[in-house]
């Protein structure tokens with residue numbers, strides 16, 4: 705059976721949204737999704753506590769990442785603490801909401817160094833906004849070749865073609881599909897080598913089932929489909945099928 709892993713979900717409280725581990729697992733069960741990557745909402749003053757609670761409750765279903773605000777002086781230490789003490793598997797950043805350029809050397813180099821030392825991937829909000837446009841990803845992927853970097857939303861709206869070109873050029877840059885339309889996803893899957901496009905939903909901000917169902921159209925090749933909906937992120941996170 706295809707190993708299906710959702711690479712992008714938010715857990716915790718947030719004004720206007722919010723999601724618990726149990727709520728997410730119920731959506732995953734209904735859609736036939738085996739595992740889900742989870743991280744906090746990053747608006748305002750956030751912590752990683754709700755992710756820890758959800759992971760403790762569903763250790764076989766949920767894959768915890770921490771999130772930090774790069775402006776916080778203790779950001780790199782918090783990444784290390786979450787990985788070393790809590791067993792977290794990755795890092796989420798949101799340059800636009802927290803207000804910094806992804807390629808800012810003083811703010812982000814220490815976080816990428818830490819992720820490289822810890823051997824964890826980084827997923828970054830990657831719509832075509834100023835602070836995290838595709839060239840900022842390319843710069844960081846070049847600067848830190850040992851860090852696997854996922855561009856969430858694959859540069860949608862205006863940066864998709866740039867995102868595809870950079871993912872083609874840089875072995876450690878991956879495109880994550882949440883909230884992108886199937887036309888753009890199909891284009892990325894067709895133009896890129898295998899193992900570069902990764903499925904995620906961005907729950908709870910989506911119709912969960914639809915975000916999964918739309919992926920049936922991403923490729924007619926079963927092996928390619930399996931890589932997109934779980935195989936590639938499983939390799940990155942060393943998850944056995």
Ligand SMILES: [Zn+2]
Pocket residue numbers: 712714906
């Ligand atoms: Zn998100």
